[in-house]
Amino acid sequence: MPEPKEDASKTRSRGDSKPNPGGNTSETPRTFSSQLQERMASIEKRDWELWVLALTMVAILAVGYFIVVFPAVFMEQRNFFVQAKISTPLVVGQLVLILLFLIYVGHKQFHIRTLRAQSIIEALNFELAHATLMLDPLTQAFNRTALEEVIGKELNRAKRQQTTLVFMYIDLDNLKFVNTRFGHLSGDLVLSEVGAILKGCVRGSDYVIRMGGDEFLVVLADTTLQGGDAVKHRTNDRVDRWNQSTPLSGYELGLSIGLEEFDGTRTFDEVLAGADAKMYAEKQAHREAQGK
Secondary structure (H helix, E strand, O other): OOOOOOOOHHHHHHHHHOOOOOOOOOHHHHHHHHHHHHHHHHHHHHHHHHHHHHHHHHHHHHHHHHHHHHHHHHOOOOOOOOOOOOOHHHHHHHHHHHHHHHHHHHHHHHHHHHHHHHHHHHHHHHHHHHHHHOEOOOOOOEOHHHHHHHHHHHHHHHHHHOOOEEEEEEEEOOHHHHHHHOOHHHHHHHHHHHHHHHHHOOOOOOEEEEEEOOEEEEEEOOOOHHHHHHHHHHHHHHHHHHHHOOOOOOOOOOEEEEEEEEOOOOOHHHHHHHHHHHHHHHHHHHHHHOOO
């Protein structure tokens, strides 16, 4: 696991690789959705064509029967006689044709159901693969790939509904110490624990995103700075409880957190830079308090 840098230039260099959350989201989901809709429409069309063919066959038989019966009914005859001279091969041929038609209809219906089930399975597999692609395997939080899609959706919703978002920019303190003293596996353990703590302190409608290295971004939907402060205090309480039973002797987990509110008057980059600056200021305060 690569060790994060601990200087101020780390946060400044992120601007070169920032996505554009205010722009369009990834084209892949929409393209797949369009293809799936077209496929389902084609399957439904085949289903209707099959039903039309079956009803047409029934209608032809009904018309033939009606032609035979109609004269007797029209003349109000109680009894009527039908006399026809039909060869055995013709009767057998008609029965075979009807049987083949029924087999054809059954085969087509089975094929249509198979295609429909296959399309549904492919849609589920795509959603699963898309969700897996956006998850960080170590912390099970969203990764940076999901940032554009998640933030873009929330920013547009906040502007449309005239609500506010709160961004919590979080940096894990002293991860380099863990990697050096206990090894990188222990550093991975700490990162996964931080991800679990953050996810346990937010609602289901909020987002926890690992920005890379030891940095996380939490997006609190429909929340003010006061609500963000409550989440920050709750997070710090969880960190304190974790430190009381830490498996790493001599290490104390610490998080530097910067809060900034988005109300639609500033861009995402401006709000993120504000949260970043507050996080770095808190990190400097922690260092001074520790005598570093």
